[in-house]
Amino acid sequence: xxxxxxxxxxxxxxxxxxxxxxxxxxxxxxxxxxxxxxxxxxxxxxxxxxxxxxxxxxxxxxxxxxxxxxxxxxxxxxxxxxxxxxxxxxxxxxxxxxxxxxxxxxxxxxxxxxxxxxxxxxxxxxxxxxxxxxxxxxxxxxxxxxxxxxxxxxxxxxxxxxxxxxxxxxxxxxxxxxxxxxxxxxxxxxxxxxxxxxxxxxxxxxxxxxxxxxxxxxxxxxxxxxxxxxxxxxxxxxxxxxxxxxxxxxxxxxxxxxxxxxxxxxxxxxxxxxxxxxxxxxxxxxxxxxxxxxxxxxxxxxxxxxxxxx
Numbered sequence: 001x002x003x004x005x006x007x008x009x010x011x012x013x014x015x016x017x018x019x020x021x022x023x024x025x026x027x028x029x030x031x032x033x034x035x036x037x038x039x040x041x042x043x044x045x046x047x048x049x050x051x052x053x054x055x056x057x058x059x060x061x062x063x064x065x066x067x068x069x070x071x072x073x074x075x076x077x078x079x080x081x082x083x084x085x086x087x088x089x090x091x092x093x094x095x096x097x098x099x100x101x102x103x104x105x106x107x108x109x110x111x112x113x114x115x116x117x118x119x120x121x122x123x124x125x126x127x128x129x130x131x132x133x134x135x136x137x138x139x140x141x142x143x144x145x146x147x148x149x150x151x152x153x154x155x156x157x158x159x160x161x162x163x164x165x166x167x168x169x170x171x172x173x174x175x176x177x178x179x180x181x182x183x184x185x186x187x188x189x190x191x192x193x194x195x196x197x198x199x200x201x202x203x204x205x206x207x208x209x210x211x212x213x214x215x216x217x218x219x220x221x222x223x224x225x226x227x228x229x230x231x232x233x234x235x236x237x238x239x240x241x242x243x244x245x246x247x248x249x250x251x252x253x254x255x256x257x258x259x260x261x262x263x264x265x266x267x268x269x270x271x272x273x274x275x276x277x278x279x280x281x282x283x284x285x286x287x288x289x290x291x292x293x294x295x296x297x298x299x300x301x302x303x304x305x306x307x308x309x310x
Contacts, residue, residue, distance in 0.1 A: 006033060008163070009069030011062065011085055012106075013040040013049060016134065017075035019141035020105075020167045021049065024073075025056050027166035039065040066092040071101045071160070078256060079108050086116055093120060093127050100127045101156055105134050107190060109260055110180035117152070117179050128156050131182035134168065135189055145169045149189075151182030187261040191275060193229055194254045198278045200233050201297035208298075214238045236294040248291045255282050280304065 008028060010021050017040075025036045039059040040046045046058045059065035066072070066089060076082045082104065093100055102120060104113065108131075117129040130152035140146050148168035150157045157164075157173060164171050174181045207217050218234055258275050265272045281300035288303060290296030 006071055007069045008034070008036050009059070009065040009072045010036055010038045010075070011040070011065060011072065012075035012077075012081075013038065013042075013045045014075060014077060015138040016136070016141045016146075017105075018045065018049060019138055020075065020134075020146070021056065022053055022142075023144045023167045024163060025053055027163060029055065031162075037065050037068045062088045063092060069100075070098060071103070071163075073103045073105060075105045077106070079112055079260075082106065082108050082112060082116075090116075090119055090123070093123055093125070096123070096125050096127070099125045101130070101160070102127065103130045103132050103160065105132055107133055107186050107257060107260070108183055110183040110187075110264055113179040113183050128153050129179060130156060130160075131179035132157075132164070133182055133186035135186070136168075141167070147172060149182050149185050150174060151176055151179050151185075153177065184264065187257065187264060190254075190257045191261050191272070194258060194278060195274055196230055196233055197237075197254070197297055198274065198281065198301075200230070200237050201281075201301055204234070204237050205298045205301060233294075237297070240293045240295045244292045247294065247296065251282060251285060251291060251296075255279065258282070 008024070010017065010024070013021065021036060021038055028034065028036055035055045035057050037057040037059050038046060038049065039062055040049075050056055050058050057068070059068065062085060072089065074082065074085060076085060086102075089102065100120075102116075104116070113129075113131045117131075120127040120129045130150065132148060132150045132152070134141075134146045134148050136146035144167055146168040148164045148171045150164065150171060151174045154175070154177070161171065172185070174185060203217060204214055207214050215238070218231070218238060221230055221234055258279050262272055262275045262279070265275070281297060281304060284300040284303050285291060285296040288299065290299040
């Protein structure tokens with residue numbers, strides 16, 4: 001069981017982390033536990049969070065956060081960021097007087113998770129590393145409606161279950177010590193969602209060229225396969241216009257995730273031809289500047305087909 005004396009730290013205040021920390025702090029307060037301590041590379045983001053919830057403590061550095069915590073969550077953008085932060089954390093943990101728990105919640109390459117677990121567990125206090133990625137958009141994080149995936153030491157996952165629950169409405173426990181499993185689940189989940197952009201773009205493209213009202217296509221999806229992500233992507237693709245920066249950010253993150261899962265799939269002998277196709281279309285989108293609205297996938301598909309014909 002978790003202790004009332006557990007001191008929790010959080011590193012990374014991205015779109016999800018910013019919301020997750022607020023729900024975690026509510027839980028800690030409800031249990032009369034010490035307030036959450038956070039650190040973020042961009043100080044302004046930490047200050048913004050502190051204004052919203054003054055009880056959350058702001059650390060001046062990673063080392064400062066480490067000195068105040070025995071459980072540390074990390075929510076970081078990519079592998080380089082994870083490597084940079086954990087180099088500091090591992091250096092600090094080398095001389096720790098008690099066993100620490102580290103929980104990484106982002107999308108990282110499986111071999112990196114394996115390496116971090118090995119390095120931390122090999123230290124004198126045999127520190128524990130969990131790979132617990134989450135699924136959901138910022139609004140889901142704000143409402144504590146994320147899907148939490150857990151992999152790593154079973155006893156520690158059970159111990160932290162109430163904290164996980166404070167940030168999510170469902171916990172998918174993979175029931176394995178293999179932290180690569182958490183990474184793989186996250187990559188496959190992201191792949192399934194990203195793949196919908198290709199499927200929807202091809203469908204809308206055919207509907208338009210066949211003079212079929214795309215609203216009928218939307219009605220069909222809402223009736224037969226009303227998954228929120230399908231409906232949302234279809235609505236955006238049909239509408240076309242959207243914030244250019246938002247589309248660019250989505251394109252960048254999706255490309256990163258696709259390259260990551262494609263690389264991992266190759267090491268496992270599991271080809272992902274769909275991922276390669278989508279990556280090719282993303283590249284066309286970047287080259288041609290098709291990032292001003294959600295029709296960029298349709299433009300890329302038509303451009304690629306035209307290039308092959310010639």
